[in-house]
Amino acid sequence: MSLYEQWNNYGEDAKERSVEEYKKVVENYLARERDVYDYLLSHLEEVVEGSISELGERFNMNDVEFLGFVDGINSSLKNGEYNLEELDGSSIVKLEFDLEKLYWNMLDAKAEWLYNLPQWEELLPAEQRMNIKKEYNKTKTVVKDKKVGRNDACPCGSGKKYKQCCMK
Numbered sequence: 577m578s579l580y581e582q583w584n585n586y587g588e589d590a591k592e593r594s595v596e597e598y599k600k601v602v603e604n605y606l607a608r609e610r611d612v613y614d615y616l617l618s619h620l621e622e623v624v625e626g627s628i629s630e631l632g633e634r635f636n637m638n639d640v641e642f643l644g645f646v647d648g649i650n651s652s653l654k655n656g657e658y659n660l661e662e663l664d665g666s667s668i669v670k671l672e673f674d675l676e677k678l679y680w681n682m683l684d685a686k687a688e689w690l691y692n693l694p695q696w697e698e699l700l701p702a703e704q705r706m707n708i709k710k711e712y713n714k715t716k717t718v719v720k721d722k723k724v725g726r727n728d729a730c731p732c733g734s735g736k737k738y739k740q741c742c743m744k
Contacts, residue, residue: 617695629665652678
C-alpha cells in the first residue's frame, strides 16, 4: 500500500475502536502539523528540502503523516504540485510555498488553527489578509443570474423558448 493510500486511511484503525481514540489521533496530528507550519512561517529564509522520511523525522512525524503534511501544502508550492501517489519515504520534496496561496488554502480548509498563527501578522499585513479573505469569500457566494423571461431562450440550451421548455 502506497504512503498516499495509507494517508487516506489515516486513523481508521483508531476510528474502529472508538470515537475518542480517533479524535486523539487526529488532534495529535493537527498539533504536529501546526508545529511544522509554525516553523516554516518563522523561518521563511530557509527552504526546507529533503526526503519524506528525513523531514518526517525532523518534524516528529512518520512517513505517512509527513506525506499528509505535503498533501496539505501541495497546492501552495511555488514549483507546482507533487503527484502524491508516486511519493515514498525516499522521495525528495521542496517546501517552497507562496504565502498568499497558502493563506487562501488555509481559509479553504477552514483551518482556523493555522490561518490564525501569530506569524501571519508579520508576514502579511492585516489589510492584505483581509483582502485575501474577501476574495476567498466571493468564491463561496452564490450569485443568481438575471431572471429568465417566458419568451427568452431556455437556459438549458435546447433552442426553444423558456415557456415551451423548462418552464413547464
